Amino acid sequence: MYDVIIVGGGPSGASAGRRAGKLGLNTLLIEKEEFPRYKPCGGGLSKHAISYLDFELPGDVVEWEITGAKVFFKNQLVEAHKDYALSALVSRDMFDNLLLEKAKETGIEVHTGEKALCCREMPEYVEIETNRGIYRAKFAIVAEGAQGLVKTCVRPVDTREEYGICVVTEIPADGKEIEERLGRAVELHFGVAGGGYGWIFPHKTYYSVGIGGTVKDLPNPKRTMLEFMSAIGFTGEYKLHGHKIPWGGIKRKVTGSRVLLSGDAAGFVDSFSGEGLAYAISSGQFAAETVAGICLNGGKIKDLNKYESLCQAEFGTHLKYSLLFSRIMHRFPEKTFKTFTSNDKMINKYLEVMDFTIDYKDYLRWALLNFKLR
Numbered sequence: 001m002y003d004v005i006i007v008g009g010g011p012s013g014a015s016a017g018r019r020a021g022k023l024g025l026n027t028l029l030i031e032k033e034e035f036p037r038y039k040p041c042g043g044g045l046s047k048h049a050i051s052y053l054d055f056e057l058p059g060d061v062v063e064w065e066i067t068g069a070k071v072f073f074k075n076q077l078v079e080a081h082k083d084y085a086l087s088a089l090v091s092r093d094m095f096d097n098l099l100l101e102k103a104k105e106t107g108i109e110v111h112t113g114e115k116a117l118c119c120r121e122m123p124e125y126v127e128i129e130t131n132r133g134i135y136r137a138k139f140a141i142v143a144e145g146a147q148g149l150v151k152t153c154v155r156p157v158d159t160r161e162e163y164g165i166c167v168v169t170e171i172p173a174d175g176k177e178i179e180e181r182l183g184r185a186v187e188l189h190f191g192v193a194g195g196g197y198g199w200i201f202p203h204k205t206y207y208s209v210g211i212g213g214t215v216k217d218l219p220n221p222k223r224t225m226l227e228f229m230s231a232i233g234f235t236g237e238y239k240l241h242g243h244k245i246p247w248g249g250i251k252r253k254v255t256g257s258r259v260l261l262s263g264d265a266a267g268f269v270d271s272f273s274g275e276g277l278a279y280a281i282s283s284g285q286f287a288a289e290t291v292a293g294i295c296l297n298g299g300k301i302k303d304l305n306k307y308e309s310l311c312q313a314e315f316g317t318h319l320k321y322s323l324l325f326s327r328i329m330h331r332f333p334e335k336t337f338k339t340f341t342s343n344d345k346m347i348n349k350y351l352e353v354m355d356f357t358i359d360y361k362d363y364l365r366w367a368l369l370n371f372k373l374r
Contacts, residue, residue, distance in 0.1 A: 002028045002109075002137035003295045004288070005128050007116045007150050009035065011277055012263025013143035014099035015052070016284035021106025022054075023292040028137065029108055030130060032115040035100050039092035040168045040241035042201045042208045044186070046087040048356035049278035052285065057088070061098055063204040064089040067184040069354075071347050073191050073337040080347035081185065086355050089203055116144070119153040119259060126258045138295060139258050139304075141287045143280075146244045146264040154261055155253040160215045162267070163246045164196060166274070167225040168210035169238040170203075178202045189228070190337045194218055195330050196274070198228045209234060212245060212274050214330075247271045248279070249323030260287040260307050268311065271323040273354070279315055286310040321360035328364075339371050346371060 004020055006013045009031030020027040044066070050057060065088055068081030104110055111132075119140055120127040126140045128150075142151045146163060182202045189198035194217020201208040209232070211218075211225050218224055225240060246267040254266040262268070263280035270276065290307040293299040329336045340346050349366060352358045358366075 001125065002026050002135065004028075004139045004141060004291045005030065005126070005135055005137040006141045006143060007119070007128060008143035008145060008148070008263075008265070009033075009100050009103075009110070009112065010039075010096055010143065010145060010263065010280070011099055012265070012280035012284035013141070014096070014103045014284070015281040016141045016143060016262060016288045017103035017108050017110070018054075018099070018106055019285045019288035020292065021103060021108040023288065023296065025108075025288065025292055025295060027108040028135060029103065029110045030114050030116050030128065030135075031100070031110070031112045034113045036093040036097035039096060040166070040210075040243055041092045042168065042199055042210060043090045043092055043095070043203065044087050044201060044275060045090050045095065045277055046275060046354060046356070047085065049275075049281060050088065052278065052281040055102060058098070061090055061094050062088040063091060064178075064202045065184060066186055066202075068351060069347060070182075070185045070187045071341050072187065072189045073341040076338070076341040078341045078344050078347050079185060080344045080351060082348075082351055082355070086351060089201055089208075091203065116148075116150050119150050121153060121257050121259060139260070139291045141260050141262055141284070141291070142265050143262045143284055143287075144265050146246050148265060151261050151265045154256040154259050158244075158246055158267070162250055162252075163244045164212055164214050164274075165218050165221050165242060166196075166210055166212040166245050167221045167240050167242045168208060169225075169229075169240050170206040171209055171234050171236070171238060172206050175204060178207065187232075189232070190329075190340070191333060192228045192231070193224055195326075198232075200232065207234075245269060245274055245276070247323060247326075248276075248319035249321070254311070255304055255308055257301070258304070260290065260304065262287045266311075268315070268319065270319065272326040272329070272360070273322070275354075278356075279311075279319070282314055283311050286314070317361060318356075318359040321364060325360050325364055343371070 193213035195214030268279035
């Protein structure tokens, strides 16, 4: 009988595992893949996300540092920068492996290459069934990402209106070429994917190129991706990878009687930018702390509800207004994105949202007062 079983070894599960191990919980982490493993993702790690780590990020994990953005809408381009790094670009295989190794350092039990099939909540414990056996624990943290099904012990899978589709690829290039094209900026292209955007992110030896948008507005994601790549000058043969991404800010059930959902499994993602790493890391840590409060500090089973309050206080309002902002922008794209890309003050202020200096609620209020964004 474990104190907690964590399903998923990505950033949220690994962060939960590290915190659980440091707090002294008898912990089992189950991950279906062998690490390091490929993960389709732009790899943007905001300064906000880095602030949740309780260790120094090794220099060899950081492939590029970003100080600003080039934002395109049709024939308009605006660029803005801060005088400091807003985020780091990492390859997710290396970064995720680092987090899992950091979790192992605390002495928790880790099973990789083992797939969790389902979770059953019992009155006194939970059962996690895998392709290798059945395990029991007082509690479980499900951090399996957006596409897993173990979380259905707590809530149904997202409907097509509650998640989006991303397509991403890596295009090899040398550092000099990348520096000349992007410098210390990411490229964001609006108007190319319905309900979302296209991107070019710099890495040490490649560009991460992708699109993301709503399901209804991307009936043929592969074709849209190929059209976008051609428009920005990439016409070679590249392997495309697709995945789901939940819209954050939607009210979802994230706690069961003995199960907590964290990260993408809980839907904790910025609905406008698609960023999820900061919320994955922090929610995993909150989940472990909540379980420790019950198992080690004499808490009661009802204290599991504190987890949702912690997440709400930390980033709930931010994600709620990210969804509102996204819906406003994409409902009236001609007007709003024309305004968004007409003045570098709009982009410069949005960089403060990326930096978490202000939240989306503050940004919307500022934009409405200064630019009549409605």
